[in-house]
Amino acid sequence: MWTEWFYPGSASALLWVVVGSLAMYLVLLGFARLAGVRSFAEMSAFDIAVTIAVGSLLATTVATPSPSVLQGAVALGTLFAVQLGASWLRIRYPRVTEATDNTPILLVGPGGRLKPKGMQRARVTESDLRSQLRAHNVLDLSEVQAVVIEGTGKINVVHGHGRDAVEGRWVFEDVRDYDVD
Structure with missing residues (x-):
């Protein structure tokens, strides 16, 4: 029973953690590159919330079989899209900045x-x-x-x-x- 804490039962489970980690890392880099330098700048409370959510999502996706890597990638893309949308709104509408920051x-x-x-x-x-x-x-x-x-x-x-x-x-x-x- 206690061995489950240290070993998942098969080497293939560990291999999938490595593959999933590499895949999510590449997806994260791609989205960060597309979204630009603001992605992890933590210049507002909204940015910090997105950064925390990204970290949590990555941890969950690579350490457990559910959600799948594809689901994690889609969720990651959604977070980046929301952050870009919020940044766009903050630039154009000062009231959005007042409401979010x-x-x-x-x-x-x-x-x-x-x-x-x-x-x-x-x-x-x-x-x-x-x-x-x-x-x-x-x-x-x-x-x-x-x-x-x-x-x-x-x-x-x-x-x-x-x-x-x-x-x-x-x-x-x-x-x-x-x-x-």
Whole structure:
């Protein structure tokens, strides 16, 4: 009974896992090539959801006999088509972007001023923030222009480099509460 955990019962079952893995890998590469560089960029919450779904689909298809490799390939193609369609809609209709994407939130403003409301909205603690600042080589919080949690959950630290906040205004246009001090 416990041997089933380590050996499927026949060498041919293992061979089909290898063949299925190679086939799905090639299908994935083909679809990623057709869809373009945005395929795995994880620039929006929608992109992350598709990436997770692709990983889950690949794992299920190559590790089990059902779904078949053909079914997995069709499902993979469908996910890429949905992602391309959503990207097309997001480009043409800003309301689609508003509906599918999370708004970036300001956690630290110019001069290193903490934004408690933003931190609370993003559910980020001061300890979380310190960890991210260390990861971005920040020694002096007053030299930070902004810390923004993006719609994907990634935290970006913008260093001031001695410039005034007004110079980089365009970069912060879509950040929630950037104008509020």
